[in-house]
Amino acid sequence: MQDKREGSLLFKIEERRDLGNLVTFIPNKKVPIHNWFYFKEGFSRDFVLLMLDWLKIKNNEWILDPFCGSGTTLLTSKEFGFNAIGVDASPLAVFVTQVKIEDYDLEKIREHAREIFSKKFERYDTEGLSPLTKRAFSRYSLEDILFFKEEIKKINDPKIRNFFTLALMNSANKVSYAYKDGSVIKMREKPTIPLKKVFKRIVKRMIHDLKRANYKGSNIGVYLGDARRMDFLQDNYFDAVITSPPYLNKIEYTKVYSIEYELFFENFKFDSLRSYIGLNPKHVKDLFPELNLPDVAKAYLQDMNDALKEIYRVMKDDAKCSIVVAEGAFPDKIVPVDLLMAKLAERIGFKVERIVVVNERVVTRDRTFKIGKARESIVVMKK
Numbered sequence: 001m002q003d004k005r006e007g008s009l010l011f012k013i014e015e016r017r018d019l020g021n022l023v024t025f026i027p028n029k030k031v032p033i034h035n036w037f038y039f040k041e042g043f044s045r046d047f048v049l050l051m052l053d054w055l056k057i058k059n060n061e062w063i064l065d066p067f068c069g070s071g072t073t074l075l076t077s078k079e080f081g082f083n084a085i086g087v088d089a090s091p092l093a094v095f096v097t098q099v100k101i102e103d104y105d106l107e108k109i110r111e112h113a114r115e116i117f118s119k120k121f122e123r124y125d126t127e128g129l130s131p132l133t134k135r136a137f138s139r140y141s142l143e144d145i146l147f148f149k150e151e152i153k154k155i156n157d158p159k160i161r162n163f164f165t166l167a168l169m170n171s172a173n174k175v176s177y178a179y180k181d182g183s184v185i186k187m188r189e190k191p192t193i194p195l196k197k198v199f200k201r202i203v204k205r206m207i208h209d210l211k212r213a214n215y216k217g218s219n220i221g222v223y224l225g226d227a228r229r230m231d232f233l234q235d236n237y238f239d240a241v242i243t244s245p246p247y248l249n250k251i252e253y254t255k256v257y258s259i260e261y262e263l264f265f266e267n268f269k270f271d272s273l274r275s276y277i278g279l280n281p282k283h284v285k286d287l288f289p290e291l292n293l294p295d296v297a298k299a300y301l302q303d304m305n306d307a308l309k310e311i312y313r314v315m316k317d318d319a320k321c322s323i324v325v326a327e328g329a330f331p332d333k334i335v336p337v338d339l340l341m342a343k344l345a346e347r348i349g350f351k352v353e354r355i356v357v358v359n360e361r362v363v364t365r366d367r368t369f370k371i372g373k374a375r376e377s378i379v380v381m382k383k
């Protein structure tokens with residue numbers, strides 16, 4: 001591949017456009033349990049399987065995903081008998097992952113389902129909710145959501161409470177007028193199915209998925225934390241890292257989930273998301289002064305540098321790491337995140353083995369003026 005951009009001559013760059021779909025969440029939509037929550041920023045189980053093969057990971061080994069999102073790496077590891085730890089700064093992501101990787105007593109879930117669905121409806125006041133949340137549902141749907149939410153709160157076992165909360169969250173999404181368009185929430189009026197019907201169907205499907213799951217008994221865990229400071233993880237512990245950090249100029253995840261946060265994470269403060277990668281463009285150290293990068297790109301690369309140092313610290317010698325990243329598009333330039341991250345990684349001590357370009361998107365300004373092409377790549381490296 002001919003590429004005259006900064007640093008491109010230093011690394012081996014391959015093209016594998018056939019892998020483009022694997023670094024998206026789309027293939028997961030059909031995979032049981034992986035599809036318990038649609039996480040737009042996620043990659044697929046098939047991608048993790050491919051990386052397990054590329055990185056030659058063996059069954060008793062430990063894998064880390066420091067930006068685990070909805071837990072694709074962890075759940076795949078659980079399915080195929082690898083040990084894995086995930087970290088994410090978002091309480092929603094950690095919650096979703098936890099519910100997906102948990103071991104359940106199915107009979108207990110069935111008992112609670114029977115109880116919840118036999119309760120007589122009670123009306124709860126929707127007045128205190130934000131205008132956005134009120135606009136996102138019909139009054140009936142919203143009242144149903146609040147009713148079931150209160151019923152779920154009465155469940156003592158946190159595992160089972162979380163299971164039903166995720167089911168209700170998905171049911172709420174199904175009947176909602178709101179949808180996520182990039183980083184904004186938009187509304188679309190549509191006829192809605194009664195929430196109770198959707199909720200029952202979703203719980204039934206989730207129970208069915210669990211019944212069919214066949215796990216190999218590995219160790220899986222997830223932490224709420226910051227990939228730049230993983231003090232809770234030991235040095236030289238992991239045999240492999242499979243991950244995908246937030247993409248440069250696509251880091252406003254949290255706002256699109258604000259309805260979920262309001263309804264299902266009552267004590268959550270948006271403030272706690274300051275640990276998000278790239279969200280603090282002030283006081284940054286410019287790691288590439290010669291490139292004259294936009295401030296947000298400088299902040300992003302500095303945060304990624306801190307995360308890479310931590311990843312390096314917790315990896316064993318010779319352990320392998322694969323990271324999916326995308327270039328960042330700005331009005332006057334494309335920032336080659338894959339190459340710059342590879343450079344940072346080498347400064348830290350990693351040996352970059354391959355950069356595999358899997359996608360290339362045309363980037364436009366105001367949806368008309370073409371800025372250039374931004375690629376999505378897998379960076380494979382070794383400690």
Ligand SMILES: C[S@@+](CC[C@H](N)C(=O)[O-])C[C@H]1O[C@@H](n2cnc3c(N)ncnc32)[C@H](O)[C@@H]1O
Pocket residue numbers: 039041042043044066067068069070071072073087088089090093225226227228243244245246247253275276277
């Ligand atoms: C591209 S998504 C990962 C998706 C994941 N591969 C999946 O399949 O669901 C990036 C994740 O990084 C998380 N994140 C952002 N800043 C972080 C930080 N400082 N430490 C850990 N996680 C962070 C976001 O919450 C998001 O879930």
